[in-house]
Amino acid sequence: MPPTVAIEPPRVFIDSGGFIAIHVPTDAHHAAAVLCRDQTLRYSRLYTSSAVIAETIAHIQRDNLLDQHNLQDLIDDLLDPGRWGASLLLIDDDVSTRSLQMVRDRQDRRFSFVDAANIVLMEKHQIDFIFAFDSFYDGIPVQRGYSTRYLQRVCG
Numbered sequence: 001m002p003p004t005v006a007i008e009p010p011r012v013f014i015d016s017g018g019f020i021a022i023h024v025p026t027d028a029h030h031a032a033a034v035l036c037r038d039q040t041l042r043y044s045r046l047y048t049s050s051a052v053i054a055e056t057i058a059h060i061q062r063d064n065l066l067d068q069h070n071l072q073d074l075i076d077d078l079l080d081p082g083r084w085g086a087s088l089l090l091i092d093d094d095v096s097t098r099s100l101q102m103v104r105d106r107q108d109r110r111f112s113f114v115d116a117a118n119i120v121l122m123e124k125h126q127i128d129f130i131f132a133f134d135s136f137y138d139g140i141p142v143q144r145g146y147s148t149r150y151l152q153r154v155c156g
Helices: 016-023 030-043 050-062 068-079 093-106 113-124
Strands: 011-014 045-049 087-089 129-131 141-144 147-150
Touching: 011 113, 016 030, 016 050, 016 068, 030 129, 045 050, 045 113, 050 068, 050 113, 093 113, 113 141
Parallel strands: 011 045, 011 129, 045 087
Antiparallel strands: 141 147
């Protein structure tokens, strides 16, 4: 009998748009996000960053999208690894520098530091899929040694 090989589940990076769509019932992508979350969590390992968490909470608080009780539910989801199981990726000096350079080079007012940091982190940690609703993530090239891969959204 041949030896068994452990297969690592696909890695998926979740952006603030994914968190917002799941937790804000009035969001245009809410139903799709909940369905996507249920399917993604079943077969994948999730990652995010502190920048995504800060952007998510700031957006929800700024636009008053949730009352304080529902905001606490979101924070509880983020704090409880058993609910989401998302691993937090750190934005170190190298990631910050590369992200700032990407924002400068892109010259697109809608492309934020967090968007750039997501791409840099995904490249650094070899993550090919993103739980997001921003179409600009589709097909972004990321390096894997000598080869190039292209990002794909799992939702939207």
